[in-house]
Amino acid sequence: GAVVSQHPSWVICKSGTSVKIECRSLDFQATTMFWYRQFPKQSLMLMATSNEGSKATYEQGVEKDKFLINHASLTLSTLTVTSAHPEDSSFYICSAVFAGTSGTDTQYFGPGTRLTVL
Amino acid sequence: GNSVTQMEGPVTLSEEAFLTINCTYTATGYPSLFWYVQYPGEGLQLLLKATKADDKGSNKGFEATYRKETTSFHLEKGSVQVSDSAVYFCALSGANSKLTFGKGITLSVRP
Numbered sequence: 459g460a461v462v463s464q465h466p467s468w469v470i471c472k473s474g475t476s477v478k479i480e481c482r483s484l485d486f487q488a489t490t491m492f493w494y495r496q497f498p499k500q501s502l503m504l505m506a507t508s509n510e511g512s513k514a515t516y517e518q519g520v521e522k523d524k525f526l527i528n529h530a531s532l533t534l535s536t537l538t539v540t541s542a543h544p545e546d547s548s549f550y551i552c553s554a555v556f557a558g559t560s561g562t563d564t565q566y567f568g569p570g571t572r573l574t575v576l
Numbered sequence: 577g578n579s580v581t582q583m584e585g586p587v588t589l590s591e592e593a594f595l596t597i598n599c600t601y602t603a604t605g606y607p608s609l610f611w612y613v614q615y616p617g618e619g620l621q622l623l624l625k626a627t628k629a630d631d632k633g634s635n636k637g638f639e640a641t642y643r644k645e646t647t648s649f650h651l652e653k654g655s656v657q658v659s660d661s662a663v664y665f666c667a668l669s670g671a672n673s674k675l676t677f678g679k680g681i682t683l684s685v686r687p
Contacts (some may be wrong), residue, residue, distance in 0.1 A: 464619070483636045490673055501665065501677045502620070555673045563673040567612070569642040 461485055462554050464568035471542055472576055479537045479571045481552030487532035488554035492565065493504045493525070508535040542575045549573075577669045578603045582678035589656055590686050597651040597681055599640075599666035607668040609633075609649040610675070614663045623651075658685045664675050672687070 461484040471477050481491055489510045494502040506527050507515040514527035524546075526538040535554075539546055550570055555563040581644065583598040608627045612620040624633030631642035640651045649666060666678040 460621075460622075488676065499682075501680050504674065505666070506673070507672065540642075553620075564608075564610075564622065564625060565669075565673065565675055566622060570617075570619040572617075 460556050460564070460566040462552065462566045462568040464552055467569060467572060468572040468574075470574045470576065473543050474541055476538055476540045476572060479539075479550055479552075481535045481537070481554070483526050483533045483554040483556075483566075486554070486556050488549050488556065489532060490555040491529060491535040492553045492555075493527060493535070493537050493560055494551045494553070496551060496570075502533075502551060505537075539573065542573070544575045547573055547575045577580075577605065578668060578676040580666050580668055580676050582681050583655075585681035586610075586684060587662055587681060588684045588686065591658055592655045593653040593685075595651070595653040595656045595660075595683070597666075597683070599649045599651065599678060601647050601649065601666075601668050601676075603647075603668055603670065603676075605670075607670055609640070610667045610669065611640055612640070612649050612667060614665065614667045614680070616662075620665065623682050629663070656685045658684070658687055661685045 463482045465480045491508040493505045505520045508527045508529040510529045516522045529535045551570045553567045581600050588659045604661045610625045611623040614620050615624045624631040625637040626642035632641045663680045665680045667675045
């Protein structure tokens with residue numbers, strides 16, 4: 459149980475184009491999903507919190523107009539990188555919160571999406 | 577604010593060696609604690625967790641005990657395998673389910 463998928467697993471695009479990444483919780487509903495960015499050999503950097511039915515909350519320094527997040531349903535959140543540039547090339551990982559008993563929420567992660575902008 | 581400190585890496589061990597990866601934390605309240613593992617080119621997988629003091633999380637031969645008195649959550653395994661080679665992240669869960677991660681440590685196990 460608690461499986462999270464991402465699509466696509468990798469994408470190459472030209473500079474100036476937009477790319478959409480999907481994150482799905484396959485066997486549970488998630489009112490909250492998170493989007494992270496990971497640079498080589500580094501830890502995860504939280505970009506934003508995605509809440510179903512409301513606007514995403516972005517971390518300081520993350521451009522909300524560049525990284526559009528939509529949490530359309532309890533099982534789907536999307537991240538759109540608009541007007542992508544080479545510096546946006548990175549590994550993007552999403553997670554979905556599984557609400558356990560006694561308030562013990564656990565984040566389950568997707569397999570990640572490797573974005574390369576040429 | 578919350579923070580997680582992991583020991584510096586990388587760590588290289590021979591197969592069947594004993595593993596300890598140190599993790600200490602600073603947090604307000606009573607966070608849940610996690611170990612995640614990341615294999616090359618993949619996302620993070622939950623390895624184990626503990627939700628309150630003195631809880632022991634265990635999975636796949638790995639164990640970690642939530643020590644409130646020392647604010648630690650050290651990861652141990654009695655006999656590592658080559659397949660355990662990966663990056664290990666210690667994390668704590670704070671407000672709004674947000675995770676605070678340590679920097680991660682790379683483990684390489686030699687045959």
